[in-house]
Amino acid sequence: MSIPDRLVLDDMSPPPPTSRLGRYEITGRIATGGMATVYLARLEATGGFAREFALKVVHPHLVSETGFRQRFHQEARLASRVRHPNVVATIDAGEDKGYCYLVLELVEGATLRQLMAQRNQPFAAIEAAHLVAEVARGLHALHTATDEQGRPLNVVHRDLSPHNVMLDQSGRAVLIDLGLAKADSNVNLTQVGVLCGKLPYMSPEQARLETLDARSDVFALGTVLYELCTSKVPFGDTHTTATLERLQRCDAAEIEAGLREVAVPSWIVDIVLGCLRADPADRYATALDVADALTQELACCGHSSAEIKARLADIVRVALPEIGTVTPLEPMAPALTSRGGRSMRWMALGAAAALVVFGGLYGTVRLLPTMGTKAPNDAMRFEAGSIVSDPPSSGLMAEEPASPQADPPRLDPASVGPPSSALPSPSAEPGTIETNGSSEPMAETDGVGAETGAGGETSGGEIPRRMIRRKVKRRDTEPTLRERNPYAQ
Numbered sequence: 496m497s498i499p500d501r502l503v504l505d506d507m508s509p510p511p512p513t514s515r516l517g518r519y520e521i522t523g524r525i526a527t528g529g530m531a532t533v534y535l536a537r538l539e540a541t542g543g544f545a546r547e548f549a550l551k552v553v554h555p556h557l558v559s560e561t562g563f564r565q566r567f568h569q570e571a572r573l574a575s576r577v578r579h580p581n582v583v584a585t586i587d588a589g590e591d592k593g594y595c596y597l598v599l600e601l602v603e604g605a606t607l608r609q610l611m612a613q614r615n616q617p618f619a620a621i622e623a624a625h626l627v628a629e630v631a632r633g634l635h636a637l638h639t640a641t642d643e644q645g646r647p648l649n650v651v652h653r654d655l656s657p658h659n660v661m662l663d664q665s666g667r668a669v670l671i672d673l674g675l676a677k678a679d680s681n682v683n684l685t686q687v688g689v690l691c692g693k694l695p696y697m698s699p700e701q702a703r704l705e706t707l708d709a710r711s712d713v714f715a716l717g718t719v720l721y722e723l724c725t726s727k728v729p730f731g732d733t734h735t736t737a738t739l740e741r742l743q744r745c746d747a748a749e750i751e752a753g754l755r756e757v758a759v760p761s762w763i764v765d766i767v768l769g770c771l772r773a774d775p776a777d778r779y780a781t782a783l784d785v786a787d788a789l790t791q792e793l794a795c796c797g798h799s800s801a802e803i804k805a806r807l808a809d810i811v812r813v814a815l816p817e818i819g820t821v822t823p824l825e826p827m828a829p830a831l832t833s834r835g836g837r838s839m840r841w842m843a844l845g846a847a848a849a850l851v852v853f854g855g856l857y858g859t860v861r862l863l864p865t866m867g868t869k870a871p872n873d874a875m876r877f878e879a880g881s882i883v884s885d886p887p888s889s890g891l892m893a894e895e896p897a898s899p900q901a902d903p904p905r906l907d908p909a910s911v912g913p914p915s916s917a918l919p920s921p922s923a924e925p926g927t928i929e930t931n932g933s934s935e936p937m938a939e940t941d942g943v944g945a946e947t948g949a950g951g952e953t954s955g956g957e958i959p960r961r962m963i964r965r966k967v968k969r970r971d972t973e974p975t976l977r978e979r980n981p982y983a984q
Contacts, residue, residue: 717770
């Protein structure tokens with residue numbers, strides 16, 4: 496399957512998988528951790544050049560977190576400043592298709608944690624001493640790293656454990672992970688009050704969130720040496736308050752009893768106790784001091800480094816077929832699917848936000864013409880010289896009971912000023928209307944008057960009465976009369 500080098504999002508189809516990051520073709524998966532996955536990658540160039548590397552790819556969901564990209568760049572910078580055979584070599588770093596990755600030296604071997612689990616037994620005391628001596632030399636190279644101007648970076652690893660140390664097929668111990676290493680130039684990348692590392696391997700000051708130096712990693716060296724000899728962690732293997740309490744005590748008698756139980760030589764017991772002191776001032780000052788003490792004791796006992804390395808190489812070669820180094824890899828989906836760096840998730844959120852905004856604008860435009868209007872209520876009519884209010888409409892105001900009001904005032908024709916020709920004369924007989932000097936009989940009404948039908952026709956009388964309806968004003972205002980006489984023809 497051919498994979499494009501650059502992905503361009505031109506439709507809403509699912510993004511295609513990828514098996515290439517930058518110049519490196521991914522061929523398998525080596526291991527997966529909480530922060531990254533390590534892949535087997537191959538680089539091919541002109542002239543038949545080909546070489547395999549380990550590609551450490553940060554999990555995509557972590558890249559978007561605040562400060563994580565800066566920590567990734569810090570690890571790349573620190574690793575580029577360390578050159579030592581007991582520290583994994585960093586070849587390249589880059590970002591592609593939304594992934595941040597480091598190109599590392601491919602160490603063909605297994606971690607100390609994998610070897611201990613596969614063998615189900617601790618290392619021999621002299622093997623453990625040799626391993627820790629090599630790791631200590633790699634740590635010292637990290638502690639003494641300098642920047643381009645030769646100024647010390649004062650790096651602290653903060654996460655030394657059997658998980659982060661590999662043993663290759665030649666018997667060489669390699670420190671493989673600098674993900675939590677901290678330098679003085681990057682003090683702002685660690686959040687205040689956040690505990691970094693694994694509690695069973697921390698120093699007491701690290702668990703108290705205090706300022707750290709190289710002696711904190713010296714404490715971790717003693718913990719690793721204790722575990723390689725006994726298959727147990729000196730202060731407990733859980734992240735609980737019980738482990739924290741034992742870590743703060745650092746009971747030397749308890750530590751010594753655990754080592755004596757498995758017949759560890761006394762010189763190793765002394766070195767372990769010299770590392771696991773509660774007060775940093777009482778420990779070995781540097782990791783190099785620990786390495787020198789172990790190497791000297793091994794030489795005094797007649798053990799050569801070449802002999803021990805050969806024994807360790809045999810352990811790795813026997814364990815690798817069962818542990819397995821590489822697993823088949825399915826193509827990875829790219830974390831970012833557009834050239835501009837926008838993911839599908841953010842594009843979907845943007846579209847939803849645009850829908851909400853335009854929907855709100857549309858609703859506002861539709862409601863503006865009706866704002867400030869009110870449905871008619873209690874339409875008023877003039878009838879027989881008085882104001883009578885209609886009952887409320889069942890469709891609009893049926894649910895609101897009408898507030899009690901006083902009887903409407905009688906209409907005073909004199910105050911309205913009607914034409915004299917349309918008003919009844921005082922001398923006229925009741926029931927007649929005087930028009931142009933003659934009297935005409937008034938139409939009989941039943942109740943309040945005859946109702947008009949469609950087209951102005953009456954439903955009950957011969958002479959229709961004019962029905963005048965007007966828009967209602969506020970309910971708390973009194974109805975007012977028109978200036979014009981409603982009885983005028």
